[in-house]
Amino acid sequence: MFNFSIYSLMIVASYHFFIQTGGIVGNIQLTNLVPYLTALSSYFVINTLLISIFFLLAASESLTKVLEGMLNETISTYVSILLLSLALLILIDSQGNFGLFLFVCISFLLSQAFKQHFELYKDISNKANKDYLTGLNNHGYFKELFEKEISLSRDSGQPLSVALLDLDDFKKYNDLYGHIKGDQLLKEFGTILLIESGVKNYMVARYGGEEFSVLMPNTEENVAYQFLNDLRKKVNDTYFQGVDALPYGCLSFSAGVAQWQNDTYNITELLNKADEAMYFAKAQGKNLVQIYQSQLKSIDDSQSFEKQLEEAEQQLKIFLSKDVYTYRHSKRVFQYAVDFARKLELPDHERKLFTLGALVHDIGKLEIPRDVINKKGKLEPHEWEMVKKHVTWGKEIISTNKELEDLIPLVELHHERYDGKGYPYGLKGENIPKLARLLCIIDSFDAMTTERPYQKTKSFEEAIQELRDCSGNQFDAKYIEPFIKLIEERYFLKTNKELERKQLAQLTAEESPD
Numbered sequence: 103m104f105n106f107s108i109y110s111l112m113i114v115a116s117y118h119f120f121i122q123t124g125g126i127v128g129n130i131q132l133t134n135l136v137p138y139l140t141a142l143s144s145y146f147v148i149n150t151l152l153i154s155i156f157f158l159l160a161a162s163e164s165l166t167k168v169l170e171g172m173l174n175e176t177i178s179t180y181v182s183i184l185l186l187s188l189a190l191l192i193l194i195d196s197q198g199n200f201g202l203f204l205f206v207c208i209s210f211l212l213s214q215a216f217k218q219h220f221e222l223y224k225d226i227s228n229k230a231n232k233d234y235l236t237g238l239n240n241h242g243y244f245k246e247l248f249e250k251e252i253s254l255s256r257d258s259g260q261p262l263s264v265a266l267l268d269l270d271d272f273k274k275y276n277d278l279y280g281h282i283k284g285d286q287l288l289k290e291f292g293t294i295l296l297i298e299s300g301v302k303n304y305m306v307a308r309y310g311g312e313e314f315s316v317l318m319p320n321t322e323e324n325v326a327y328q329f330l331n332d333l334r335k336k337v338n339d340t341y342f343q344g345v346d347a348l349p350y351g352c353l354s355f356s357a358g359v360a361q362w363q364n365d366t367y368n369i370t371e372l373l374n375k376a377d378e379a380m381y382f383a384k385a386q387g388k389n390l391v392q393i394y395q396s397q398l399k400s401i402d403d404s405q406s407f408e409k410q411l412e413e414a415e416q417q418l419k420i421f422l423s424k425d426v427y428t429y430r431h432s433k434r435v436f437q438y439a440v441d442f443a444r445k446l447e448l449p450d451h452e453r454k455l456f457t458l459g460a461l462v463h464d465i466g467k468l469e470i471p472r473d474v475i476n477k478k479g480k481l482e483p484h485e486w487e488m489v490k491k492h493v494t495w496g497k498e499i500i501s502t503n504k505e506l507e508d509l510i511p512l513v514e515l516h517h518e519r520y521d522g523k524g525y526p527y528g529l530k531g532e533n534i535p536k537l538a539r540l541l542c543i544i545d546s547f548d549a550m551t552t553e554r555p556y557q558k559t560k561s562f563e564e565a566i567q568e569l570r571d572c573s574g575n576q577f578d579a580k581y582i583e584p585f586i587k588l589i590e591e592r593y594f595l596k597t598n599k600e601l602e603r604k605q606l607a608q609l610t611a612e613e614s615p616d
Contacts, residue, residue: 113145235292267314267355272311291353292306303319304319305317459509515538516541518534
């Protein structure tokens with residue numbers, strides 16, 4: 103009834119516009135195209151407006167947004183109709199029935215061409231969206247689906263859960279039987295995952311390597327946990343060739359589940375929560391499913407922080423043989439970070455990330471040639487461009503260690519400026535992560551107050567003044583004064599007292615009769 107009403111209104115309105123602009127019913131007047139254009143335009147406008155009102159009522163979206171969507175999706179269709187209708191008029195007017203026959207042939211051939219293009223598009227789209235090995239959705243398409251489901255969940259208030267699964271000891275299986283057998287195992291596991299998830303209308307993807315993801319609309323985390331735990335048991339009980347050599351004697355996986363909350367920032371945050379829960383399950387002995395809880399992070403950090411710190415120290419010591427300056431600089435920045443985190447009373451998790459990031463923030467300089475990194479004097483433009491790449495190289499180095507990937511923003515973004523003039527991306531203001539903004543301050547302060555191959559050293563007083571001068575431009579203003587106060591309390595006064603002690607000792611020595 104709605105469609106019938108719309109078409110009735112469109113046709114009646116088009117007729118009246120046609121007559122009002124000089125159109126004559128029954129005769130084709132190609133010398134006066136205004137009535138035809140006016141009629142089709144009114145048909146298009148009324149159709150778009152009425153359909154938009156329908157979607158407005160159905161979807162509770164703004165009229166402007168609905169109209170924009172309608173115009174973007176339909177205007178090309180209506181222009182095509184206009185051109186084809188005029189072509190039909192010309193052919194019929196000049197050739198009669200033969201013109202009609204020609205038009206039908208052209209239309210049929212065009213429809214076949216469009217059909218072939220559409221099929222080709224579907225084929226390419228499927229290849230682009232599917233993982234070539236398992237046939238599951240790939241990582242990129244999974245994120246597209248995830249964005250759509252989050253929008254639906256946000257609008258409807260329905261729960262949404264996501265899970266990440268990682269096959270346990272898959273590397274060992276690959277080492278024992280080779281990659282061909284490993285690929286076969288991934289296919290077989292993917293098939294089971296697809297079948298079991300299909301029963302629940304869940305969406306699955308190969309997330310990367312031996313990791314898989316499951317998107318579970320309208321599902322709370324407890325229900326998701328039960329589904330994955332049942333799946334885990336089913337996989338344990340299913341025989342796969344060669345899995346008896348694995349530690350559990352069967353194929354197993356560890357999984358983490360996280361549920362969308364209103365205060366969740368984006369899909370990356372939710373995936374990180376699922377990832378943290380999954381790695382906690384692995385840390386507890388594998389072959390487990392774990393629901394994300396905020397305290398998991400602090401528990402996991404408590405268990406691994408000392409280990410991570412030790413690993414970072416080992417990586418840092420490589421600089422001793424190549425660039426002792428960077429080694430000492432990183433150690434000083436680490437100490438500043440420890441004190442500054444305490445001064446700001448950062449949460450435990452942020453404190454650990456900040457101090458670890460400070461220790462390895464310049465790790466990318468390992469890729470810079472020795473003659474450039476130790477050059478005396480000013481760098482050439484091409485050398486400076488090479489030095490700037492150390493943040494990207496550092497990101498790549500850190501990315502190889504899954505346990506340190508939370509440090510990537512500090513390693514990659516500590517040279518971004520608050521005014522957007524930094525590198526590598528030119529991020530500005532609050533778009534730069536907080537810990538990276540803090541690291542920029544202490545890294546710059548140490549760089550100013552420590553001897554460098556291509557920059558004059560500043561005194562503490564000069565460096566403090568520089569921080570104040572650049573507050574709000576290079577640095578986030580709200581953290582400058584707390585850092586300056588820290589320096590004055592813990593370092594500057596200590597430096598002055600040490601200087602006074604040395605001067606007193608020198609005077610005493612000069613006054614001595616010896």
